[in-house]
Amino acid sequence: MKKTSLLLVIFLLVSVSAVNAQSIDNLKEINLVWGKFYKAFETLDYKLMAEIHSKELVRISGGNRIIDYETYINNYKSGFKRDANNGDTSTISLRFFERINNESQASERGVYKLIRNKNKPNEQAYYGQFHVIFAKENGVWKITMDYDSNESNTIDEKAYQKAHAIDDFEKFLKE
Secondary structure (H helix, E strand, C coil): CHHHHHHHHHHHHHHHHHHHHHHHHHHHHHHHHHHHHHHHHHHCCHHHHHHHEEEEEEEEECCCEEEEHHHHHHHHHHHHHHHHHHCCCEEEEEEEEEEEECCCEEEEEEEEEEEECCCCCCCEEEEEEEEEEEEEECCEEEEEEEEEECCCCCCCHHHHHHCEECCCCHHHCCC
């Protein structure tokens, strides 16, 4: 009886550890996608944006417009080109209040901070709330749905700081 109970406890501990490890592995893999997202803004590279999004993308902007992959990527292509020609820069960062995943799908919600023309006299910061759905396509995480909104300009630095850092995995591990 004691052996059976001990084996059951060990099995449960190993199972819980496996779930946590899978979750942490998924978060790390998803963070690689977010790294490319950051890099796309920093380098004004629309091809990186195209690479990390599914061709089946549904993009909802500000609660008032839905666009597809091609329109979304073409918007970045022209916007990044315009920024490069004007000498404008963009830096984006994300903080999270929800990160849920399994082996094939993930849902991530949080707050973004976009800084235009950092360390220049015309520097501006923009904030918004986002919800992104990822799915694995041929073993690679891709963004399949991306929704963001400034929530009637109520998202600010305070909301941004309240959310968790991109590498704060402990907060999001399953217990």
